[in-house]
Amino acid sequence: MSFFQFSDPAFFFLLLLLPILAWWAGRMGPEAAVRFSSTALVKAVSRHRHSRPGKFLFGLRLLALAALIAALARPQIGRMNDSIEAEGIDIVVTLDLSGSMRALDLSTRDDIVTRLDAAKRVVEDFIGKRE
Incomplete structure (x- = not known):
């Protein structure tokens, strides 16, 4: 019978930091490249705070961090060995093949x-x- 386990499952507690990281990154936003004296000029050009590719790439980064955390937990696949006690005598037969x-x-x-x-x-x- 095979089994699946993690050698260090405590690393999964790091997954709790990912939503906090996403919230923090959403609040920070990128620093403006050009500073305007009035935001009225920019409102017509920029309707969204983040672009779609930026959100997608950030999601990929979070997914990569989650995969890294899962790798740190060291997943393992193996087989269970069941020991069966039995009585008997081992006999070895040898034949000459010369x-x-x-x-x-x-x-x-x-x-x-x-x-x-x-x-x-x-x-x-x-x-x-x-x-």
Whole structure:
């Protein structure tokens, strides 16, 4: 079974600062490049305080900060290991696969077989008796 967790979830408290940052940035506004003696001249030209691309880019910056905070929390995916206690005996079977095992010097009731074929039959019989 797989699981998803964060190694340092306390970093998610930093997400609470994002709305405060957005509010503060909205109140500050950019500094004027040209200062006018009268705002009546500017009202006709500028109806909005921020332009649409500026709002979009600021939203992307907030999203990037949220992703950075999520990365600081170190997301992790893993698998759970369940331990099952069982009793038994481990048996290891080893077979020689060298060229000498191809020698045709063993015989069964019907024909002559290689040493490897005879060893395989013995192992199959052994496993069959264990099940």
